[in-house]
Amino acid sequence: MTPLKKSIFLLFSIALFSSVRAQTLDSTAIWDTLNYSLRIVYSTPDDAMELVELAQSSAQTLRNESLIARSYNFLGIVYDVKGMRLEALGAYGIARAKADSLNDTRLYASAVNNIGLIQWQQGDYRNAVINFQESLTLFEEIDAPKGVANTLNNIGLIYTEQDRLEEALEYFMRAFKAYQNIDDMYGESAALMNIGRAYEQGDVLDSARKYMYLTLNLKRELNDPRGISMSYANLGVIAEKAGSLDSGIFYFEKALELDEQNEFTSIMAQHMSALGNMYLKQGREEEAEAILLDGLYYAEELGDLKTLWGIHYRLSELYAGQEQWQKAYYHSGQYTAEYQNWRDEEKEQEIINLQERFDVAMKDAELAEERRDSAIAAAKLREQNATIVIISGVAVLILILALFLVRRLRARQRRLAEEHALKEQLSATSHEAEMDEQRKGISRDLHDSIGSQLTFLSSTLKNLTWALRNQSRPTEQTLDRLEEVSGYAQKTVSDLRDTVWAMNRDEMTVGEIMLRTENSVNQYREAFEGIRVDFETKGDEFELLPAKKAMAVYRILQESLSNIRKHSAANQVVIVAERADDSWKWTVSDNGRGFDASKVAKGSGLENLKERAANADMICTIESSIGKGTQIHLTSA
Structure with missing residues (x-):
C-alpha cells in the first residue's frame, strides 16, 4: 500500500x-x-x-x-x-x-x-437472464439510472455469449448512452469494452480494435490497472485473429506485466493460457511450457476449472509433439477429468453451497421478520383498543363515502376503457400505415436495385450460353463477361442482405449507416481503384434514426458513390454526416469533372435520388458546375 x-x-x-x-x-x-x-x-x-x-x-x-x-x-x-x-x-x-x-x-x-x-461468469445463462430481467424492472420502477445502465450492459453480455451479436450491440450502446447521461466514466469504459468484444466475436475486427483502443484510453484516465490489463488482452485476441501473432504476443505480455505488478491472480491464469498458446503457434516451445505451467499453478489456486482444462489440453499437445508420452498422457487425462468436473460436478457443488448460504440468510431474515411482526401486532392491538369508539361513531359516514367513491370509480373505469379502446384503434391504424409504407420501400429497393441486376444477369447468361456453345474454347471477351456477371451476382447478394438487414431493424445508429457504407466501398475496392473515399461523423454516432430514414440515407449514399465512380472521373470523395439544427445532414463531395445541374433530365439517376429522399421525408439537393466537382446534400424535411 x-x-x-x-x-x-x-x-x-x-x-x-x-x-x-x-x-x-x-x-x-x-x-x-x-x-x-x-x-x-x-x-x-x-x-x-x-x-x-x-x-x-x-x-x-x-x-x-x-x-x-x-x-x-x-x-x-x-x-x-x-x-x-x-x-x-x-x-x-x-x-x-x-x-x-x-x-x-x-x-x-x-x-x-x-x-x-x-x-x-459460470455459464448459467438461463438463471442469469432471469435475475437481470428482475433487476431491470425494479431499477426502472424506482428510477435508478445507474442500475438500469448496469443491467442493460449485463443483458448484452448474455446475448454475446449466445452469439446474438446485433441484439448484444443494441443493449451495450443503450448502456453506453445511459452511462454518459450520468457521467459514469467507469460504466462507459465497461460498455465500450463489451462493444469491442462483440465486434471481435463477429469478426468485424476494425470496429473491435477501434472500440478497444477507446476502452484502453478511458481505463488509463481512470487509473484502473485491472481494466488496462483486460484491454491489452482483448487487443491481443484481436491481433491474433487478424493474423498478427507478434502483436498478439506483445499485448498479452503487457497484460501479464500489469497482472504480476498488481497480483491480479483472478485473470492471470487466463492470460498465461492464451499467451502460452501463442508461443506454441510460433514454435517457442520452452517459453510456452514455462508460461503454461505457471498458469496451471494459478488456475489450481483459484479452482478455475475452465482455464485448468484448457492449459492441460495445450500441455498434452506440446508434450505429444515432443514425444514425451508420459507427460502427454498425464495432461491428457487431467484435461478429460477437469473438463468433466467443469461441466458437471463443480456446477452441482456450487449450487449446493449457494443453497446452504441462502438457507442461512433466509433463516436470519425470517427471525428478523418474526420479531418485527410481533412488535407490529402489539402496536395494532393498542391502536384498536384506543380507537374502537371513534370507529363505531363514523361507520355510517364511511359507508356513504365508500358508496360515493365506488360510483366515481365505476364511471372512471368506463371512461378509461373507452379511451383505451380508442387508443388501440388508433395504434392499429398507425401500425398498418407504417407496415404498408415499409412494404412499398422494400418493393422499391427490390425493383430498382436487385430486380435490374437480376435482369442483367439473366440476359448476360443467355448471351454467354450461346457464345460458349459456338466456340471451341472461351475467348478473352467471354471470360471478361463471366467475371462481370460474377461481380453483379456478388452485388445482388450484398443488396439483398442490406434489404433483409433493414427489414429486421426498427432503428439504426448514425455510426452503423456510415460503417455499412464504408464496408460496401471496401467490399468493392477494385471498382473504386484510384478513388480515395473518406468518411467523417460530426456528432453523436450512437444516435438512433428510424429504420425507414436510415435505409434511405444508406441507399442514397450508395447510389451517389456509384454515380461518381461511373461518370465523374473523380479521384477523391468525402462523405460527411453532421448534426446541425436538431437534425442530421449528409454531404457527398467529389473533385470530378462536374456538370450543368440545370440540364439534368427528368428520370435520370439524380432525379431518382431526390424521389427516394422525398419518400423518406427528406430533401436531396445537388450542386455542380463543369470542372468544379459535385456536392450532394441530404437533410431532413
Missing part, C-alpha cells in the same frame, strides 16, 4: 472507530468507507477487503441493519474482483435476503443483478 493510500486508510479507520465509541446514530463514516472501498477495489482489492470488513464490523456494533445489508453487497463485489465467486455468491445472497426484509428495493435489485453477473 502506498503512503498516500495508507494515510487515507488510517483516516477512514479513525473516523469509524470514533463514530462507534461515541455510539452515535450518524452512519456517514461507515457509508463513506464502503464507497471508498469501491473506488480502490480494482487497483488494490486486499485493501478494499480490509475497509469493507472494518465498515461491516462497525455497522454491526451500531446495529444498523441497513448498513449491514449494504456491507454484504460490497463484500460480494470485492470477492468477485478477487476471483472468489462462491464467496461472492454467498455475500450477495445475504444482501438480497436482508434487503427483502428491510423492503429496500434499490439494494435488493443491486444484489439480484450482482448474482446474475456471477451466474453469467
Whole structure:
C-alpha cells in the first residue's frame, strides 16, 4: 500500500472507530468507507477487503441493519474482483435476503443483478437472464439510472455469449448512452469494452480494435490497472485473429506485466493460457511450457476449472509433439477429468453451497421478520383498543363515502376503457400505415436495385450460353463477361442482405449507416481503384434514426458513390454526416469533372435520388458546375 493510500486508510479507520465509541446514530463514516472501498477495489482489492470488513464490523456494533445489508453487497463485489465467486455468491445472497426484509428495493435489485453477473461468469445463462430481467424492472420502477445502465450492459453480455451479436450491440450502446447521461466514466469504459468484444466475436475486427483502443484510453484516465490489463488482452485476441501473432504476443505480455505488478491472480491464469498458446503457434516451445505451467499453478489456486482444462489440453499437445508420452498422457487425462468436473460436478457443488448460504440468510431474515411482526401486532392491538369508539361513531359516514367513491370509480373505469379502446384503434391504424409504407420501400429497393441486376444477369447468361456453345474454347471477351456477371451476382447478394438487414431493424445508429457504407466501398475496392473515399461523423454516432430514414440515407449514399465512380472521373470523395439544427445532414463531395445541374433530365439517376429522399421525408439537393466537382446534400424535411 502506498503512503498516500495508507494515510487515507488510517483516516477512514479513525473516523469509524470514533463514530462507534461515541455510539452515535450518524452512519456517514461507515457509508463513506464502503464507497471508498469501491473506488480502490480494482487497483488494490486486499485493501478494499480490509475497509469493507472494518465498515461491516462497525455497522454491526451500531446495529444498523441497513448498513449491514449494504456491507454484504460490497463484500460480494470485492470477492468477485478477487476471483472468489462462491464467496461472492454467498455475500450477495445475504444482501438480497436482508434487503427483502428491510423492503429496500434499490439494494435488493443491486444484489439480484450482482448474482446474475456471477451466474453469467459460470455459464448459467438461463438463471442469469432471469435475475437481470428482475433487476431491470425494479431499477426502472424506482428510477435508478445507474442500475438500469448496469443491467442493460449485463443483458448484452448474455446475448454475446449466445452469439446474438446485433441484439448484444443494441443493449451495450443503450448502456453506453445511459452511462454518459450520468457521467459514469467507469460504466462507459465497461460498455465500450463489451462493444469491442462483440465486434471481435463477429469478426468485424476494425470496429473491435477501434472500440478497444477507446476502452484502453478511458481505463488509463481512470487509473484502473485491472481494466488496462483486460484491454491489452482483448487487443491481443484481436491481433491474433487478424493474423498478427507478434502483436498478439506483445499485448498479452503487457497484460501479464500489469497482472504480476498488481497480483491480479483472478485473470492471470487466463492470460498465461492464451499467451502460452501463442508461443506454441510460433514454435517457442520452452517459453510456452514455462508460461503454461505457471498458469496451471494459478488456475489450481483459484479452482478455475475452465482455464485448468484448457492449459492441460495445450500441455498434452506440446508434450505429444515432443514425444514425451508420459507427460502427454498425464495432461491428457487431467484435461478429460477437469473438463468433466467443469461441466458437471463443480456446477452441482456450487449450487449446493449457494443453497446452504441462502438457507442461512433466509433463516436470519425470517427471525428478523418474526420479531418485527410481533412488535407490529402489539402496536395494532393498542391502536384498536384506543380507537374502537371513534370507529363505531363514523361507520355510517364511511359507508356513504365508500358508496360515493365506488360510483366515481365505476364511471372512471368506463371512461378509461373507452379511451383505451380508442387508443388501440388508433395504434392499429398507425401500425398498418407504417407496415404498408415499409412494404412499398422494400418493393422499391427490390425493383430498382436487385430486380435490374437480376435482369442483367439473366440476359448476360443467355448471351454467354450461346457464345460458349459456338466456340471451341472461351475467348478473352467471354471470360471478361463471366467475371462481370460474377461481380453483379456478388452485388445482388450484398443488396439483398442490406434489404433483409433493414427489414429486421426498427432503428439504426448514425455510426452503423456510415460503417455499412464504408464496408460496401471496401467490399468493392477494385471498382473504386484510384478513388480515395473518406468518411467523417460530426456528432453523436450512437444516435438512433428510424429504420425507414436510415435505409434511405444508406441507399442514397450508395447510389451517389456509384454515380461518381461511373461518370465523374473523380479521384477523391468525402462523405460527411453532421448534426446541425436538431437534425442530421449528409454531404457527398467529389473533385470530378462536374456538370450543368440545370440540364439534368427528368428520370435520370439524380432525379431518382431526390424521389427516394422525398419518400423518406427528406430533401436531396445537388450542386455542380463543369470542372468544379459535385456536392450532394441530404437533410431532413
